[in-house]
Amino acid sequence: MASHSNGDKYSVLLPTYNERENLPLIVWLLVKYFGESGYEYEIIVIDDGSPDGTLEVAEQLQKIYGEDKILLRPRAKKLGLGTAYIHGIKHARGNYVFIMDADLSHHPKFIPEFIKKQREGGYDLVSGTRYRGDGGVYGWDLRRKLISRGANYVTQVLLRPGASDLTGSFRLYKKEVLVSLVERCVSKGYVFQMEMIVRARQLNYTIGEVPISFVDRVYGESKLGGNEIVSFLKGLLTLFATT
Amino acid sequence: MGCSVLDHCVTQEAESTDVPPSLLASGLLALKFPIILLTMTKLLEWVFGVSVIGAAWALVTFDLLNLRLPVAYKEVAWPMPVYLLVVFGCYSLATVGYRVATFNDCEEASKELQDQIKEAKEDLRKKGLKM
Numbered sequence: 001m002a003s004h005s006n007g008d009k010y011s012v013l014l015p016t017y018n019e020r021e022n023l024p025l026i027v028w029l030l031v032k033y034f035g036e037s038g039y040e041y042e043i044i045v046i047d048d049g050s051p052d053g054t055l056e057v058a059e060q061l062q063k064i065y066g067e068d069k070i071l072l073r074p075r076a077k078k079l080g081l082g083t084a085y086i087h088g089i090k091h092a093r094g095n096y097v098f099i100m101d102a103d104l105s106h107h108p109k110f111i112p113e114f115i116k117k118q119r120e121g122g123y124d125l126v127s128g129t130r131y132r133g134d135g136g137v138y139g140w141d142l143r144r145k146l147i148s149r150g151a152n153y154v155t156q157v158l159l160r161p162g163a164s165d166l167t168g169s170f171r172l173y174k175k176e177v178l179v180s181l182v183e184r185c186v187s188k189g190y191v192f193q194m195e196m197i198v199r200a201r202q203l204n205y206t207i208g209e210v211p212i213s214f215v216d217r218v219y220g221e222s223k224l225g226g227n228e229i230v231s232f233l234k235g236l237l238t239l240f241a242t243t
Numbered sequence: 244m245g246c247s248v249l250d251h252c253v254t255q256e257a258e259s260t261d262v263p264p265s266l267l268a269s270g271l272l273a274l275k276f277p278i279i280l281l282t283m284t285k286l287l288e289w290v291f292g293v294s295v296i297g298a299a300w301a302l303v304t305f306d307l308l309n310l311r312l313p314v315a316y317k318e319v320a321w322p323m324p325v326y327l328l329v330v331f332g333c334y335s336l337a338t339v340g341y342r343v344a345t346f347n348d349c350e351e352a353s354k355e356l357q358d359q360i361k362e363a364k365e366d367l368r369k370k371g372l373k374m
Binding site for chain 1: 347352
């Protein structure tokens with residue numbers, strides 16, 4: 001395979017909580033697709049004190065793939081995504097950073113597409129979208145799709161963010177862009193990812209999009225309840241009124 | 244933030260030149276307005292936009308400036324707000340409905356993932372991972 005290095009290195013941030021089963025699989029897929037593409041990379045596992053032994057599995061993976069490829073930055077307990085990113089980037093050696101879910105809902109096969117898109121437009125951030133092109137979701141029933149599209153529509157009308165998928169968390173950032181955005185964001189959960197995009201627009205960062213498929217294997221276990229919808233709306237209105 | 248800088252500049256300038264501070268102040272006030280426009284929150288943009296449209300509507304419907312427009316204008320303008328809301332409502336329903344209907348179901352992605360999971364587990368076992 002041709003090496004498209006360019007001197008660029010990609011750090012993949014994987015915040016984990018109870019991902020003992022999925023972590024080896026996502027790491028295997030990352031190694032596979034990065035390996036095939038020839039890009040320089042490192043995988044940073046940020047485990048928040050998982051009781052199921054995720055960190056132990058991460059250590060085994062480190063032995064298999066090498067300490068230069070798998071970095072461990074564990075924390076004592078569940079502390080939130082924004083701080084996980086900050087903690088993870090501290091010793092990251094990449095000039096670009098991928099953020100993604102460790103539960104296999106995001107597939108590493110899209111990584112070369114993200115990189116290609118970023119290079120095409122020199123984008124400050126590239127966002128994976130489930131709502132455009134041949135992006136999509138597996139495992140959602142009508143109710144879930146309706147809520148998702150409905151919430152996204154309300155967000156588009158109110159915030160006009162210039163990106164089609166705001167709650168998505170499969171993204172590629174330039175390292176300095178990620179750092180500057182995480183510093184400014186105060187929300188939690190879904191709204192945190194939305195706020196990142198909104199602040200990026202405020203600061204005139206350029207945003208590219210790549211259609212991705214999202215395979216939800218968790219939905220059956222944790223339905224999107226009223227509480228989550230209410231907190232989403234509260235977060236959305238806060239962004240509406242303050243940005 | 245920009246506004247306090249401007250205020251500071253007014254007092255400084257007024258002290259150092261002969262230009263009356265009131266003239267400088269109104270000049271700089273004119274500069275503040277575009278800054279407010281450019282850094283408005285989405286909420287303020289909406290409030291501003293709705294106010295402008297609302298004022299225009301009230302002007303025509305209630306003939307606030309005694310323009311004596313043809314009756315036809317008033318008759319068209321009067322129901323406009325409700326009409327536009329209904330149109331927006333229908334457009335929203337149609338848009339969301341269309342997007343739900345055309346939401347891609349990634350069957351192949353799921354199958355591919357299942358296959359790769361099997362492959363990965365086998366490969367990792369060979370490499371010494373104890374699951």
